[in-house]
Amino acid sequence: MPAEFFDPISDHKTPPTYFFFDGTSWKGSESGKTVPVVSPIDGSPVGNLPVVTTNEIDQVMASATAAQPAWEATALNKRVSVIHLAADWIRQYQEYLTNLMVREIGKSAEEAKSEIVRTADLIDYFADEAEALRGETIDSDNFPGYEKGKIAIVERVAHGVVLAIAPFNYPVNLSASKIAPALLMGNSVVVKPPTMGGISGLHLVRIFEKAGVPPGVITAVTGTGDVIGDYLVRHPKISMVAFTGSSDTGLAIAGKSPMKPLLFECGGNNPVVVMPDADIALASREIIKGAFAYSGQRCTGIKYVLTTPAIREQLLSQIVKLMPEMVKAGDPRSPDTKMVGPVISEQAAVHVEEVIQESVKNGATVVMGGKREKAMIEPTILTGVIPTMPVIAKETFGPVVSFVDVQSFDEAVTIINQSSYGLQASVFTKDEGTGIVFGSKLHVGSVQINGSPQRGPDHFPFLGVKHSGVGVQGVRYSLEAMSRIRPIVLNKPQ
Numbered sequence: 001m002p003a004e005f006f007d008p009i010s011d012h013k014t015p016p017t018y019f020f021f022d023g024t025s026w027k028g029s030e031s032g033k034t035v036p037v038v039s040p041i042d043g044s045p046v047g048n049l050p051v052v053t054t055n056e057i058d059q060v061m062a063s064a065t066a067a068q069p070a071w072e073a074t075a076l077n078k079r080v081s082v083i084h085l086a087a088d089w090i091r092q093y094q095e096y097l098t099n100l101m102v103r104e105i106g107k108s109a110e111e112a113k114s115e116i117v118r119t120a121d122l123i124d125y126f127a128d129e130a131e132a133l134r135g136e137t138i139d140s141d142n143f144p145g146y147e148k149g150k151i152a153i154v155e156r157v158a159h160g161v162v163l164a165i166a167p168f169n170y171p172v173n174l175s176a177s178k179i180a181p182a183l184l185m186g187n188s189v190v191v192k193p194p195t196m197g198g199i200s201g202l203h204l205v206r207i208f209e210k211a212g213v214p215p216g217v218i219t220a221v222t223g224t225g226d227v228i229g230d231y232l233v234r235h236p237k238i239s240m241v242a243f244t245g246s247s248d249t250g251l252a253i254a255g256k257s258p259m260k261p262l263l264f265e266c267g268g269n270n271p272v273v274v275m276p277d278a279d280i281a282l283a284s285r286e287i288i289k290g291a292f293a294y295s296g297q298r299c300t301g302i303k304y305v306l307t308t309p310a311i312r313e314q315l316l317s318q319i320v321k322l323m324p325e326m327v328k329a330g331d332p333r334s335p336d337t338k339m340v341g342p343v344i345s346e347q348a349a350v351h352v353e354e355v356i357q358e359s360v361k362n363g364a365t366v367v368m369g370g371k372r373e374k375a376m377i378e379p380t381i382l383t384g385v386i387p388t389m390p391v392i393a394k395e396t397f398g399p400v401v402s403f404v405d406v407q408s409f410d411e412a413v414t415i416i417n418q419s420s421y422g423l424q425a426s427v428f429t430k431d432e433g434t435g436i437v438f439g440s441k442l443h444v445g446s447v448q449i450n451g452s453p454q455r456g457p458d459h460f461p462f463l464g465v466k467h468s469g470v471g472v473q474g475v476r477y478s479l480e481a482m483s484r485i486r487p488i489v490l491n492k493p494q
């Protein structure tokens with residue numbers, strides 16, 4: 001039963017106060033302080049999270065460090081069984097986790113369920129792929145001037161203690177995408193869940209604990225990033241930081257863990273280029289989906305469309321026709337709502353509204369939407385946007401898409417390459433060769449041809465360049481990032 005399974009992680013009051021996990025016990029913080037988590041749907045309290053002290057962080061780090069070598073020494077097939085069991089438990093509690101996430105972060109039931117199901121599949125895939133990883137041996141005489149006599153045995157070993165920091169928008173998936181590969185490669189993991197989404201994140205940690213991750217190998221510390229973040233990322237016992245979040249936070253923390261591997265997935269400000277020969281109906285549907293799914297709060301969301309004025313008019317006439325059928329803003333718990341619910345908080349919505357208004361003041365036109373009520377922003381389409389306007393100069397994390405007119409497609413390349421972001425870009429053209437040539441000019445992590453930016457399928461490499469990230473994720477790539485190679489050189493007597 002869910003209540004029993006998750007029993008130890010809160011005090012069961014109304015609203016419950018959740019506990020942090022020191023690797024052995026779930027408990028409240030000695031600080032006595034908590035931070036509230038409120039539902040973006042109606043502002044109701046979902047629960048409270050403890051704000052841990054530096055002393056508690058030290059204790060967690062000590063447990064994680066002490067437990068790691070035995071975990072790494074455990075047979076991979078045993079670690080794999082634990083990880084598969086975690087995936088099974090996630091499936092078992094799919095409905096419970098879905099309902100929790102809908103309330104906690106205002107994601108629609110369909111999108112929340114899809115996150116849960118995808119997470120279980122991802123964890124299984126990680127476990128299978130970890131078993132398929134192989135080391136190698138390298139002979140010395142491959143290199144000029146060397147004879148036989150040396151052989152490098154190259155194996156993969158853990159980093160040690162991985163700090164996993166996840167964002168609010170995928171609190172389960174983007175925690176699991178760090179926890180599973182880190183554990184499979186023999187690391188211990190200190191999880192710092194987002195504050196909004198932290199309750200879902202703690203449930204995930206409980207699942208890994210119940211699946212059989214030994215004491216100390218997984219832990220979870222809570223408290224807002226601005227209060228506990230610095231102490232965590234600077235902690236000397238951390239061997240690696242795996243972070244997903246905004247570019248601003250990524251930039252702020254990147255230099256605080258010097259000489260340690262970083263795996264950072266940061267903000268995206270993803271453009272779409274629509275060529276004159278594009279399938280306009282397809283591009284219109286993909287723009288709607290890409291811009292408005294989960295209220296535009298996805299790192300891979302479409303933020304602006306670069307095309308000529310003539311194509312822009314064709315797109316807009318299709319998009320305006322398709323919007324009522326594809327998008328319906330409302331309460332994410334209602335089956336009638338499609339894609340657009342509240343953004344994560346009223347404060348975030350006010351920020352999005354201000355950015356829209358600022359762009360309009362500078363000459364942009366609202367074709368659709370533009371208004372706010374509490375945490376709800378109407379699905380918004382702007383035209384006449386130029387790259388320096390705040391709506392696209394920075395990532396706008398809400399249901400807003402901007403049209404930027406270009407006179408040539410070289411100009412589109414310049415605009416994309418001048419952006420400080422570089423997660424993904426999409427190109428729509430019926431000529432795939434043109435798409436590939438155009439895509440190869442773009443300084444972004446990945447290019448999609450005839451599809452909106454997206455992360456999945458999860459075994460594809462996923463990365464950002466510039467302020468959008470450091471390192472590569474995707475099943476095998478994440479396993480490699482969560483480990484290092486250790487060559488042992490045998491010098492054979494000749």
Ligand code: NAP
Binds near residue numbers: 468
């Ligand atoms: P955020 O405000 O940057 O927070 C991300 C995480 O960092 C949260 O757990 C946050 O904790 C923590 N944090 C904040 N300040 C910190 C500090 N000084 N030290 C250590 N940790 C700190 O991002 P968000 O609003 O949750 O998430 C949305 C952002 O994530 C968007 O920019 C989106 O594009 C990006 N994102 C990127 C990807 C990708 O794959 N590239 C995927 C998803 C999301 P608190 O919640 O407690 O503040």
